[in-house]
Amino acid sequence: MNIERLRPIDEWSWSLPKAPEETRGEVRLYAGRELIEHMDDKVLEQITNVAKLPGLVGAAMTMPDAHWGYGFPIGGVAAFDPEAGGIISAGGVGFDISCGIRCLRTTLAAADIAPVARALADSLFANIPAGVGEEGSLRLAPRELDDVLTGGARWAVGEGYGTEADLEFVEEHGCMAGAKPEHVSDLAKKRQRGEMGTLGSGNHYLEVQVVDRIHDAEAARAFGLAEGQVVVSIHCGSRGLGHQIGTDYLVSLAKGAARLGISLPDRELACAPIRSPEGQQYIGAMNAAMNCALANRQILAELTRRVFRHFFPGASLETLFDVSHNTCKPETHTVNGRPRLLYVHRKGATRAFGPGHPSLPARYRPVGQPVIIGGSMGTGSYVLAGTAESENRAFSSASHGAGRAMSRNQALRHWRGRELIDELAGRGILIRTKSMRGAAEEAPGAYKDVDLVAEATEKAGLARRVAFLRPRLCVKG
């Protein structure tokens, strides 16, 4: 992207000075110069389109890891007021509804896992179903699947996956209100019946990591993190169900937009007013998909514990936090000094509530919400904490990952999966996957530099760095 097109607000925030007339708010990009210069022009085009949608409040924004997506950029944040004709867009949530990361802190040290690393990697690979269309050991009857869609992680705990103690540390306490299974198609439900407790493919993973560096001692203490400690991060979402809901509702939201005379700057931005039948049906289905994803990560956390228990009977794996990064949620935000209920789209962006937010567990309330930036395969991830400034800057949002720097097809031309895996093994990082193609697509070089993303996230005031996690073992979808 030609940075000359942007006006610097400061070193880490940029605004589009000559936005088209139809925009209803500022177009703002959060990132450092280097990240902006390497960003696809499509990011600016797409977020400018988002700024044209009805009922936008404040700025349409991108996070430092932003890249080209379907309609909305991935790393896009935009809030809409339902009382001002505000819209909901399936492209603003993403196909993998409620994709997110569950982070578990363990009582193990790096030295504990070193002697069994290969066996542990093999056992995780054998017991965590991963890959396209891969099914798990659960087969749910239609009524049971409806219970998943209304119960979320709470349902999974009731089925013996994990404990009540996990739920305090899951967004929405594990259960998103307002789920309407009746607005989820039979096809979406059918696709999901065998896919609960599966990781999926693409950028999804289960990683065993070691805390490599502490940036903020006070927050690390609150999060229960210390240097040398083993943690496990699980990145996955709502699998076939969320994808099918996205596909179904692109059609019905486009009809809603046409029916109500909303002109779409891009057909990929199919949307309908929040206060419309089409909008309400999508919201009900999206909330159901959110519960599907929360239940899925709850099951996977328990499957992980069972594997660890076999190797380390005395170890415990507690949920540090579970946060989604493909959502649209109703939240109260202060705009010009006045609290307003807004629907905040975060597509490839993490909610990042600051210190004192009432929805946070008491343990974290003094330091802010844990924010997880999942790195690319073999590079590293960050745990951050929400800040007070993020509320004014980005409706309390932050980055979600390293962010792609190259398309999957481009990556396939540059790398071979087997060579990458061997090279990573040489550096002590064990990858387990069924798909060599997938591994090539996920080459670390096809992603942005996660250190730059985390630095920009902090410097832009979106969240502050707490700990850097270095990968050891990785099960890839």
Add this chain to the structure above:
DNA sequence: ATGTTC
């Protein structure tokens, strides 16, 4: 992301 192009 995705029964990886209805």
